[in-house]
Amino acid sequence: MARDVQTAPDGTPARIAGRLVLWRRMGGLVFGHIQDRSGRVQISLAKNDLGEETFKAWHSSAKVGDFVGVTGTVYTTRRGERTVGASDFTVLNKAVRALPDKWHGIADVETRYRRRYLDLLANPESRERFQARSRVISRIRRFLDEADFLEIETPILTEAASGAAARPFVTRHNALGEDFYLRISPETYLKRVVAGSFDRVYEIGRNFRNEGIDPSHLQEFTMLEWYAAYWDYRDNMSFVRELVLAVLDDVFGTRCVTYEGVKLDFGADWPVVDYREAVAQRTGVDLRVVRDFETLKEKCAQLGLDVTKAASYAGLVDLLYKKTVRPELIQPCFLVGHPVELVPLARRNDDDPTRLDMFQVVVNGWEIVKAYSELVDPVDQRVRLEEQADLRAAGDDETMMLEEDFIEAMEYGMPPMSGLGLGIDRFVALLTDAPTLRDVVLFPSMRGAKGPEADSRAASTDEGEGEGTRPEAAGVPDI
RNA sequence: GGGCCGUUAGCUCAAUUGGCAGAGCAGCCGGCUUUUAACCGGCGAGUUCAGGGUUCGAGUCCCUGACGGCCCA
Numbered sequence: 194m195a196r197d198v199q200t201a202p203d204g205t206p207a208r209i210a211g212r213l214v215l216w217r218r219m220g221g222l223v224f225g226h227i228q229d230r231s232g233r234v235q236i237s238l239a240k241n242d243l244g245e246e247t248f249k250a251w252h253s254s255a256k257v258g259d260f261v262g263v264t265g266t267v268y269t270t271r272r273g274e275r276t277v278g279a280s281d282f283t284v285l286n287k288a289v290r291a292l293p294d295k296w297h298g299i300a301d302v303e304t305r306y307r308r309r310y311l312d313l314l315a316n317p318e319s320r321e322r323f324q325a326r327s328r329v330i331s332r333i334r335r336f337l338d339e340a341d342f343l344e345i346e347t348p349i350l351t352e353a354a355s356g357a358a359a360r361p362f363v364t365r366h367n368a369l370g371e372d373f374y375l376r377i378s379p380e381t382y383l384k385r386v387v388a389g390s391f392d393r394v395y396e397i398g399r400n401f402r403n404e405g406i407d408p409s410h411l412q413e414f415t416m417l418e419w420y421a422a423y424w425d426y427r428d429n430m431s432f433v434r435e436l437v438l439a440v441l442d443d444v445f446g447t448r449c450v451t452y453e454g455v456k457l458d459f460g461a462d463w464p465v466v467d468y469r470e471a472v473a474q475r476t477g478v479d480l481r482v483v484r485d486f487e488t489l490k491e492k493c494a495q496l497g498l499d500v501t502k503a504a505s506y507a508g509l510v511d512l513l514y515k516k517t518v519r520p521e522l523i524q525p526c527f528l529v530g531h532p533v534e535l536v537p538l539a540r541r542n543d544d545d546p547t548r549l550d551m552f553q554v555v556v557n558g559w560e561i562v563k564a565y566s567e568l569v570d571p572v573d574q575r576v577r578l579e580e581q582a583d584l585r586a587a588g589d590d591e592t593m594m595l596e597e598d599f600i601e602a603m604e605y606g607m608p609p610m611s612g613l614g615l616g617i618d619r620f621v622a623l624l625t626d627a628p629t630l631r632d633v634v635l636f637p638s639m640r641g642a643k644g645p646e647a648d649s650r651a652a653s654t655d656e657g658e659g660e661g662t663r664p665e666a667a668g669v670p671d672i
Numbered sequence: 673g674g675g676c677c678g679u680u681a682g683c684u685c686a687a688u689u690g691g692c693a694g695a696g697c698a699g700c701c702g703g704c705u706u707u708u709a710a711c712c713g714g715c716g717a718g719u720u721c722a723g724g725g726u727u728c729g730a731g732u733c734c735c736u737g738a739c740g741g742c743c744c745a
Contacts, residue, residue, distance in 0.1 A: 215709075222705040239705070257698075270706045291698050294683040296709045301679090303740045315683085405673095408742085499745065629741095640739070 196231035199275050201267045207277045209234065210262040210285060212314065213255055215295060223252045224276070227261065228314070235276040236263045242278065251282040257295070258288030309635050319632075322625045326633055328444045329621055330397060333417060336436050342393040342419055347382035349375060349399065353594035356380030356538065358507075360403040360590055362412075375401035380538060380612065381599040383420050384567060388607045392422035397617070408629035409559070412638045415617040422608035425566045426550045429613045430527055433554065433562055434463060437525075445624060452557055452623050459525050463554070466522065467530045468514065475517045480510060480532055481547065489513075504589035507534040522555040537577040537593055539565035561620050564613035571603040 221240030356378025448460030
């Protein structure tokens, strides 16, 4: 690899392959740079070594963008750059399109998302960000594996969208003649597995939420969720902090990161902020007293919030918190004591049944982690989910659907447990100073390209015979 | 859904009040034996996002649409 050449002593035989990214001729000597997964390395072709014929044939056979293989010997140039002096040179495959500008790379945001390969090959910071993402995820896996968690996979195509408050995507199963929902959360399946004896499990996988496109939302995003029997939410508070610090130490080598100019210190203590106290301090609205929809709606309206779309008490609480408290939570902190209405799957506090045994980790105004002691009482669970069904019937389309099998699993008995969800995309964006979540996803969802470009693509698809390619495959999938 | 901004050569970007659409890189030709975004000389390169309108004349002004970005809901 390129990296190996950088550390090899002069005289070392070398054999490398990669994409030719720079190529310049100086009379009888040609220099180029080859790029591979480890970085770049310089190569050279010398007329004196190769003879006139070979020299000319080789240097004129390649241009920037081609993939080449080089065999030779490592030496150091006058300017001190380690270089492979070629004794053999092969063009492995040609590029027929010009590469992006060798200095500026790809600046157009749309091109970077739609044709990520160009972004990756031309912009090193993009390559580094996706490498970091991969290392974060593997460090998380190792941390959980070492804590005796079992990695499992649960359905993405589900009969009921559950485990979160969000609108799902709907898709059609042709043979069954039924609609399925792309999961919005794996939560209820993971709990069913805990009931089935695997009492420490986790899943890292894609969730889908039918929301608008903006810098802080993805339609498909990667979530880590784990469940541990016999833990409560406080166990998860200390455990997740250890995990975050392990990722920072081992992947980034620092506990401080700078996000858009703001220094975030994960190494300091994470203060515990009480949800209802914070709301009361910031707005004067005490959620321990204001417990009905109409009164809270009035209070929110007085504060100047747009309450026209709020459909439930929980929706208003969420709106109030998100508009007032959350933007001020910059340094990592634990937010605790959420009102019981917010999460129908979380356990009530024993001493105060109006609050949940729950916490979130908030950093830079973003919720990175949500966790709670799980509700394992099938009677309370049924009541709480039926309340969701009532809200849905009243027109709130971001409520949770009731899954009979989930409650039945609970009726067979579930151990007390605490689960935790961590948004991988947000976490990686924070750690890599990515201005939008689309920068940490290789191929973010985009509106289907229309116009001449799409027309020509459709035409070429029609010409391709025998591949079974349906014309609509290039466009927006049917729903 | 609303507001604002953007879209010009393969890439990065210019183009004054509405007056011949340009540069650098990339490409092609030539020069140059230790370069570093190499350099020097020459050449070719356009549906100015699409469609319509105003005008003697539109990249530029007006309208509609597509895609993207930012902000708001």
